[in-house]
Amino acid sequence: MAGRSFRGLQVVAVMRAQDSAVDGSADASRALVAFDPIGRCAEHLETSTFQGWKTWYVDRADDAREIVQREGILVGIAVIDRTMGKDLAQLEALGADGICEWIAIANAESIADSVVRNLVVRLFHDYHTWPVDSIRLRQCIGHAWGKARLRRDAFRDDSQPEQYGMIGRSAPMLALYRRIERIVQVDAPVLIAGESGSGKELVARAIHRHSLRSKGPFVAVNCGAFPSGLIQSELFGHERGAFTGAHQRKTGSIEAASGGVLFLDEIGDLPIEHQVNLLRVLQERIIHRVGSTQAIDVDLRVVAASHVDLQQAVDAGRFREDLHYRLNVLHVEVPPLRDRGADIALLAERLFQRFASERRGNAKGFGDDALRALEAHHWPGNVRELANRVHQAVVMSERRLLSAADLGLASVEDSPGGHSLSHARLSLDRSIIDRSLRMNGNNVTRTARQLGISRVTLHRMLNRLNIRA
Numbered sequence: 001m002a003g004r005s006f007r008g009l010q011v012v013a014v015m016r017a018q019d020s021a022v023d024g025s026a027d028a029s030r031a032l033v034a035f036d037p038i039g040r041c042a043e044h045l046e047t048s049t050f051q052g053w054k055t056w057y058v059d060r061a062d063d064a065r066e067i068v069q070r071e072g073i074l075v076g077i078a079v080i081d082r083t084m085g086k087d088l089a090q091l092e093a094l095g096a097d098g099i100c101e102w103i104a105i106a107n108a109e110s111i112a113d114s115v116v117r118n119l120v121v122r123l124f125h126d127y128h129t130w131p132v133d134s135i136r137l138r139q140c141i142g143h144a145w146g147k148a149r150l151r152r153d154a155f156r157d158d159s160q161p162e163q164y165g166m167i168g169r170s171a172p173m174l175a176l177y178r179r180i181e182r183i184v185q186v187d188a189p190v191l192i193a194g195e196s197g198s199g200k201e202l203v204a205r206a207i208h209r210h211s212l213r214s215k216g217p218f219v220a221v222n223c224g225a226f227p228s229g230l231i232q233s234e235l236f237g238h239e240r241g242a243f244t245g246a247h248q249r250k251t252g253s254i255e256a257a258s259g260g261v262l263f264l265d266e267i268g269d270l271p272i273e274h275q276v277n278l279l280r281v282l283q284e285r286i287i288h289r290v291g292s293t294q295a296i297d298v299d300l301r302v303v304a305a306s307h308v309d310l311q312q313a314v315d316a317g318r319f320r321e322d323l324h325y326r327l328n329v330l331h332v333e334v335p336p337l338r339d340r341g342a343d344i345a346l347l348a349e350r351l352f353q354r355f356a357s358e359r360r361g362n363a364k365g366f367g368d369d370a371l372r373a374l375e376a377h378h379w380p381g382n383v384r385e386l387a388n389r390v391h392q393a394v395v396m397s398e399r400r401l402l403s404a405a406d407l408g409l410a411s412v413e414d415s416p417g418g419h420s421l422s423h424a425r426l427s428l429d430r431s432i433i434d435r436s437l438r439m440n441g442n443n444v445t446r447t448a449r450q451l452g453i454s455r456v457t458l459h460r461m462l463n464r465l466n467i468r469a
């Protein structure tokens with residue numbers, strides 16, 4: 001079995017058998033459940049390797065991701081090989097998201113390959129080479145599991161709904177935190193994509209605050225905010241007398257950001273004729289102030305954000321491909337609010353508390369129809385829109401419990417076709433909560449935690465759905 005090279009991808013997702021026990025108590029048998037259609041791990045690993053771990057065997061990265069998410073799995077094992085080609089790219093997504101820790105198994109030639117090596121260094125907790133020392137692998141699984149559990153508990157901690165200054169514990173937000181966690185450990189350029197108001201600037205500030213450059217400045221420039229004639233001097237600065245009206249020497253944003261982070265917001269709005277100058281900065285790390293021939297060294301990390309799809313802008317000839325390539329070394333996608341599930345209510349509650357503490361009013365919280373409307377709304381303006389609606393409602397409403405109308409939203413029952421939609425939602429809510437309660441032995445705290453909502457919200461939903469825990 002030594003040194004065998006495997007084509008294709010095999011991913012084994014592992015969880016402690018006791019974690020899957022229905023009532024949370026230890027599973028006495030700690031049986032190994034192995035689904036292994038190709039039979040490679042089963043063939044080449046000692047049977048005792050995964051003993052005590054409930055084990056799924058899959059041969060597609062998509063399936064691995066689905067199982068990891070569905071079962072809340074904390075440790076994954078990926079058998080990788082340099083002949084995998086496209087599958088290696090799929091592993092990229094697996095390793096970068098969520099809280100699961102991944103362990104690679106590869107043969108020595110594969111590890112010597114720079115693509116595989118890079119992937120392993122960036123994304124994996126550890127790696128093993130064939131022939132695998134099963135004792136070492138078992139220890140490694142234990143360590144990885146412990147580490148992932150710590151991370152999961154930190155994310156789930158009700159007293160800590162924020163990570164990196166952002167509120168949210170939904171799966172897409174956990175994936176975002178995980179990405180940030182990795183990004184702050186390196187110094188490469190970052191491109192942040194996401195709809196307007198979704199939190200791109202918060203992410204940029206978090207990257208600065210948690211990176212090695214946190215002691216240096218954070219300088220934000222909105223690339224769409226300046227007329228074309230002024231951008232050059234805004235970014236690069238100018239000497240006195242460089243042009244009419246340049247009465248004083250001015251330090252540009254790039255120079256001001258030296259030692260820290262330059263945040264180029266709305267980079268898609270940077271006129272194409274200025275893009276080449278920025279490209280040069282990224283390549284050569286020197287600038288010239290307008291009206292000067294003196295080269296100034298700059299040492300900065302560029303974090304750019306755009307709500308427009310830059311690849312499309314490249315295709316349309318509005319954005320230089322080489323600049324896109326330089327900026328997009330590390331990519332972050334901030335999820336739209338509508339995809340964040342229970343985070344919508346969580347954010348609404350937090351924003352409500354913030355605004356209500358600024359003003360003594362009647363409102364004590366949200367009514368049921370408001371919560372339903374928050375959940376059903378499409379949120380084109382994302383978190384900023386939510387904040388505005390909650391602020392407006394807190395200031396204007398005379399009610400004890402804010403209604404959908406206070407938030408400027410249609411009541412779900414009122415909207416055309418709303419009746420059937422709300423019915424569908426209620427029955428879906430009921431079945432999910434029912435199942436989770438059963439899995440958690442009717443324990444409300446554990447159920448709320450599993451569903452990613454607060455106990456208060458769960459109690460409210462139990463009342464509304466007429467479920468007795």
Ligand SMILES: Nc1ncnc2c1ncn2[C@@H]1O[C@H](COP(=O)(O)OP(=O)(O)OP(=O)(O)O)[C@@H](O)[C@H]1O
Pocket residue numbers: 165166167168194195196197198199200201202203307347383384387
């Ligand atoms: N997860 C979050 N938790 C708390 N507040 C948030 C979160 N996401 C965004 N916000 C708040 O929402 C507002 C919009 O966020 P931000 O400015 O970072 O978004 P953006 O994506 O840069 O928006 P735009 O595209 O309009 O520039 C800010 O007030 C920010 O503090």
Ligand SMILES: [Mg+2]
Pocket residue numbers: 200201265
């Ligand atoms: Mg912004």
